Amino acid sequence: xxxxxxxxxxxxxxxxxxxxxxxxxxxxxxxxxxxxxxxxxxxxxxxxxxxxxxxxxxxxxxxxxxxxxxxxxxxxxxxxxxxxxxxxxxxxxxx
Amino acid sequence: xxxxxxxxxxxxxxxxxxxxxxxxxxxxxxxxxxxxxxxxxxxxxxxxxxxxxxxxxxxxxxxxxxxxxxxxxxxxxxxxxxxxxxxxxxxxxxxxxxxxxxxxxxxxxxxxxxxxxxxxxxxxxxxxxxxxxxxxxxxxxxxxxxxxxxxxxxxxxxxxxxxxxxxxxxxxxxxxxxxxxxxxxxxxxxxxxxxxxxxxxxxxxxxxxxxxxxxxxxxxxxxxxxxxxxxxxxxxxxxxxxxxxxxxxxxxxxxxxxxxxxxxxxxxxxxxxxxxxxxxxxxxxxxxxxxxxxxxxxxxxxxxxxxxxxxxxxxxxxxxx
Numbered sequence: 001x002x003x004x005x006x007x008x009x010x011x012x013x014x015x016x017x018x019x020x021x022x023x024x025x026x027x028x029x030x031x032x033x034x035x036x037x038x039x040x041x042x043x044x045x046x047x048x049x050x051x052x053x054x055x056x057x058x059x060x061x062x063x064x065x066x067x068x069x070x071x072x073x074x075x076x077x078x079x080x081x082x083x084x085x086x087x088x089x090x091x092x093x094x095x
Numbered sequence: 096x097x098x099x100x101x102x103x104x105x106x107x108x109x110x111x112x113x114x115x116x117x118x119x120x121x122x123x124x125x126x127x128x129x130x131x132x133x134x135x136x137x138x139x140x141x142x143x144x145x146x147x148x149x150x151x152x153x154x155x156x157x158x159x160x161x162x163x164x165x166x167x168x169x170x171x172x173x174x175x176x177x178x179x180x181x182x183x184x185x186x187x188x189x190x191x192x193x194x195x196x197x198x199x200x201x202x203x204x205x206x207x208x209x210x211x212x213x214x215x216x217x218x219x220x221x222x223x224x225x226x227x228x229x230x231x232x233x234x235x236x237x238x239x240x241x242x243x244x245x246x247x248x249x250x251x252x253x254x255x256x257x258x259x260x261x262x263x264x265x266x267x268x269x270x271x272x273x274x275x276x277x278x279x280x281x282x283x284x285x286x287x288x289x290x291x292x293x294x295x296x297x298x299x300x301x302x303x304x305x306x307x308x309x310x311x312x313x314x315x316x317x318x319x320x321x322x323x324x325x326x327x328x329x330x331x332x333x334x335x336x337x338x339x340x341x342x343x344x345x346x347x348x349x350x351x352x353x354x355x356x357x358x359x360x361x362x363x364x365x366x367x368x369x370x371x372x373x374x375x376x377x378x379x380x381x382x383x384x385x386x387x388x389x390x391x392x393x394x395x396x397x398x399x400x401x402x403x404x405x406x407x408x409x410x411x412x413x414x415x416x
Contacts, residue, residue, distance in 0.1 A: 015382050017386060020361070026385060028381060031376050033375040040361040
């Protein structure tokens, strides 16, 4: 079960670039860019990415996401948690 | 990962046949202009005479100013024990479509007391030449030691030429990319893809209708006063220095039909990056490179393009301008 009080921040081992409303994320391993594992975030992913700031917990992110996209809480929870699970492979760290 | 430069048998070219008979001759120094970079090569007092390869002949210029000056010495210099090895590249050759690793240590890059050290073998040299280039992102004077150089040597033998050009692009926030480029009716088209995707085929199709082929394999892209221009580099012996503004970028592959799909900006950045030559080993370098590609993709439309290898692709592209 996901701990909704958990707080994440961006990993120091990722280089980001915002292009329009989207992001390109480049994981860095041993100071080498892993260009095989680039991530691109669409506008929705970019919105969540910007909320991951080392202060807001998951519950707060879900709430902000629900309001921004005017969707029900359950769908928002599924989207946000799924996104965080994917990002936690390389790009965000739990603090 | 840096990929080795591929070579082709060029068609009969009277100019290049003529040039082959000419000897450039020994020099103590010379200046090159490649992709707009002014590179001065000079032999140190005890250094070998310099005999540039034929492929650089048309890049030799009489401009005293330089962006970087490389002093050539005899001998070798080894990294110190505390030097940090940042990158090592294997020597990979492609034979009949198969990639074969000939050596695990083709060239490598070290960081030592704020300097960068680049050590390389020369696989095409019969004398077992090795070189070490000491350079810096901040200084314009670099030093090159060549082991087994003999009394005369080409100081920019493969792969050192491409590596130096790569670092010049990195220093200047420019881009080196696997791509062919053509200029036709006032428009510049860049076709990018790794080996086997059709860069040379595409260049030949445009060449057949009279377009100006900038290059068919590797390009340097520079942002000159807000305009992204593609430049060729001397890969083949008959390359003429050339450049053109880029209007469209296509990420190509062979297909059964002509079909293009315009990419959103973030996708275009990530897919263009995949075709770029890069040895990024610091977050600062990665961020700068990412910034350059992002800026280019925000100004120039990028599309994937599958194509049939005939003239219909030209009509298709022009129809979809």
